[in-house]
Amino acid sequence: MDWREEGILIGVRRYGESSVIIEVFFENRGRHLGVVRGGVSKKLTPMLQLGNQLDAHWKARLEEHLGSFSVDLVKSRASSIMMDRVALSGLSSICGLLNFSLPERESHSLLYKKTFELLDSITFKKKWLTDYLSWEITLLEELGFGLNLSSCVVTGALDNLKYISPKSGGAVSLEAAGDWSKRLLPLPNCLRGFDEGIEDLIEGLLVTGYFLENKVVASLGQKVIPGSRSRFIELIKKLTI
């Protein structure tokens, strides 16, 4: 068995003395693991940094085997952001969440494209914080816990949407919420596509965090959300002070 595809490196862990097991996110094959022999060498270490775009060639005797990768660097993203603490933290959060939530060898083409675009925005230092939030929403959608924020889940109203149902992930209008409003999550404007600044963005991240914590974690059993996400949010909070 062998194939070749371009992908984003989202995880590296030591395997034995001189090899590493890498996790690469591919457009057609999803999250895929494999051994890189000599992965701790001086030649390969700069290549095997999180976020880098790799041309990976996977080989194994049988499809279900772990297999081994031989890799070549297509685009180095890590080197451009080494000195940018927010970008580094964002990258760690993205890779951590992908590692934590994606099942192995299951294609998530839309999420791959969004991840690719987001990482490029981070690398080229564009305004990417709102893109990050939108990426988390896509992640939730791809995992089966999408938010439906276009209309009120109770009345179907399109206006005055102020809350999100923690159960269904649907928007709820102010009128429909009534006495239930205390049990609902606030709907920040950034989740409806408006850029209202960092504080609103943090509100948005708290909402996506709620669904990651209560829906995704629950579906994955014993796993916990990687600490890199909360450290990233803490760092953004400091930017507002």
Next chain:
Amino acid sequence: MSLNKENDIERLISLMAKLPGLGPRSARRAVLHLIRKKSVLLNPLSEALRNVSANVRQCLNCGNVGSKDLCEICSDEKRHNGQICVVEGIADLWALERSSNFKGQYHVLGGVLSPLDGVGPEKLGIEKLKHRLSKEKINEIILALNSTIDGQTTAHYIADELQDTQTQITSLARGVPIGGELDYLDDGTILAALTARKSF
């Protein structure tokens, strides 16, 4: 009796084979060599191992290893020059010591932040470092962490945590290594070297 001796040797081979850089075949060769050089190598080695095993401990101050509660570096007054070099592990500390250029003290974190391995700030010696800063007179913290995503994420995290201490925080320079040829360098190193260029 002879069977027991053979078992002892087999046990030694299997233990040696667990060492980094050695496999069963090379461990067998090493053990055979030790047996042949019993008085010159095997006996001094076994004594040295026994001594290290009895005395080795982690330095209470910096996390280095030594034979006393405070390692040689921490107990040397000459090295209390107000500088602390923060490193990921003891191997990094030894690498810096080999260069013989740094005359300050160290602080060993014992790892770096790694979401994949579940290593958070609480598992690193950051609180201990803060404690050292509060009780010792420190002018500069040198962050000598690896130029990897995890290493630099940890460096930024520590810099943030120590922001209020008013201590100067520096990091190692990045660029072209001695003997390095530009043609063989990766994009990132060239970018870092260009960014950190200085007048000639």
